[in-house]
Amino acid sequence: MRYDSAKLLLVVDLIATFVFGLEGALAAVESDLDLFGVLVLAFATALAGGLFRDLLIGAIPPASIRDWRYPTVAFLGGAVVCLWHTTVSHVPQEFIVVLDAAGLSLFAVAGATKALHYKIHPFLAVLMGGITGVGGGTVRDILLARVPTVLRSDIYAVAALAGAAITVAGLRANLPPTLTAILGSVSCFVLRVVAVSRHWNLPRVAHP
Amino acid sequence: MRYDSAKLLLVVDLIATFVFGLEGALAAVESDLDLFGVLVLAFATALAGGLFRDLLIGAIPPASIRDWRYPTVAFLGGAVVCLWHTTVSHVPQEFIVVLDAAGLSLFAVAGATKALHYKIHPFLAVLMGGITGVGGGTVRDILLARVPTVLRSDIYAVAALAGAAITVAGLRANLPPTLTAILGSVSCFVLRVVAVSRHWNLPRVAHP
C-alpha cells in the first residue's frame, strides 16, 4: 500500500468512526443510559466492527487500540451528542440515514481492503468488509439487550457486502486502489440510500 | 498430528459445522429474521464456538477465517433451511436432537484436541472443548436477545465437557488419536441423548 492510499484509508476510517460514534451515542440517550453509557455506546458502535475484524484477521493489537486517534474520534462523536443533544436530535432523519450510509460504505470498503492486505481469502475478505460495517451496530444492540436490527430489517448488511465484494473484485483485478475504493463505496452508498427511500426489504422465510 | 488424523478432524469439523448451521438457521426463521439474519445465525451458530476457541488458544486467524470451507458449509446449512424450510421444519424433533448431539460431540472432541496441540494446559483444553461445543448456541441466543438455553437447561454443556475430558485424558495417556476421538465423541453423544430421553436436568441452587 502506498503512503497516500494508507493515509486516505485512515482519514476515511476516522470520518466513518465519528459518524458511527455519533449514532451510537444517540441510541444510548434514547435508551436513557447515563453519561458513561453514552460514551461506551459511542465507542462500541464506532469501533467494535473494526476491532472484531482485526482480531479475526490477526491484526493484533487492533488499529483502534494501537492508534489513539480512533477512540478519540469515537468519543468526540459521543461528546457532541452529550453537549448538543437537542440540536443533534433535531437533525432530520433523512440526513442521519445518508450519513450512516456514508459511514457504512467507508467501513465496508476499508474492512475488505485491510483483510486482503492480511492475505485473507477473497470470499472471507468480503465477509470481513461486511463485519466491519455492521459489527458496531450489532454490539450496540446487544448492549441495549435487543435483537440487532441488522438481522431483521431492510437492505443494510447486503449493501455493505455488495460494496465489499466490488472492492475485493476490483483489487483482485488490479484496478487502481483509489478507483476501486470509490466504486465500492459508491455502490454500497447508493444501494443503501435507494433501499431506504423505496422501503426495500429482504424476503423472509415463511414459517407456520 | 499425522496427515490422516488432520484430514479426519477437518471432515468431522465440517459435518458438525453443517449441522449447527442448519440449527442456527431454523432458530432464525422461528424468530422471524430476514434472509440475511438467517445466514448470520447459521454462520454464528456454526462457527462462533470454534472462532472463540481459536482466539483464546492463539490460533489466529481462526480456522474458519483461514479456510473458506468452514463459512461455505455453514452458509450451506443456512441455504438448505431457506430453500426447503417446510421440509426441514417437519423433520421430527428426535432426529434434530440426535443430529445436534452428534455435532456437539464432534465439536467438543475437535476443540479439546486442537487446544492440546496448541500446548494449552489439560484442564483448560477440556474447557476449550466445552466452549467449542456450546459457544455457537450461546452466541445465537445472545443475538436473539434471550438467556442462552445452555445456562438453564438439561445436560448439554456437561456432555460436551465429559467428551472433551475423555479426549484429553486419552491423548495424555498416549492412546491412539482415532480411538481417543471415538471414545470421547461417543461418550458425549450417548450422555446427551440419554439425558434428553430421560429428561435429566442439572440441579439448581435453591434460593428464597
Added chain:
Amino acid sequence: MRYDSAKLLLVVDLIATFVFGLEGALAAVESDLDLFGVLVLAFATALAGGLFRDLLIGAIPPASIRDWRYPTVAFLGGAVVCLWHTTVSHVPQEFIVVLDAAGLSLFAVAGATKALHYKIHPFLAVLMGGITGVGGGTVRDILLARVPTVLRSDIYAVAALAGAAITVAGLRANLPPTLTAILGSVSCFVLRVVAVSRHWNLPRVAHP
C-alpha cells in the same frame, strides 16, 4: 517488571478473580440458572474483563487460558456459592459492595499496568484498565439478557477509570510500581465506596 511485583500482581489478580466469581455465581442463582450456568457466570464475570483486555493488547493466549489458576479460582468462587448459598446470600449488602469495590480496584490497576507493559498508548492503557474492571460484569449481564448495569447506574466504571488513570500517570512519572498500585487502587476503592454511600450518580443527557 521485577519478580516481586509480578508476584504481587498475580496474587492481587487472583483475589479479585475470586470475588468477581462469587458475585457472578450469586447473580446466576438469582436468575434461576442451573449448576452449570452458575459456574459459567462465575467464570465469565471473573475472567471476561481480563480475557478481553488480553485479546486487545495482544497478550495471546490470555493469562486466564495460559494459567490454570485463574479459572480454578473463578470456579472456586462459584463452588462456594453452590455449597453455601444460604450463608453467602445472608452476607450484608454493604459487605458485598465493599468486596466488589476491592475487586474492581485491583482489576483496574492490574489491567492498566499490564497494558503499559505491552506498549499500549497511555490513553488506551487507561481504557484497558476500565475494561478489565467492568468487562466481566458486562458479559454477565449480556448472558442474563439485560442491559449492563454499568451503562446505567452510578459511579462504577468512572471509579475504575480513575484508578487506572492514576496508575498510568504514576508509572509514566516513574513512581515506584508498588506505591503507584496502592495509590491507584485506593483512589478507585474510596471513590466507589463513597459514591455508593452518598448515592452519587452520573448525569443523564435529557431527551424529549
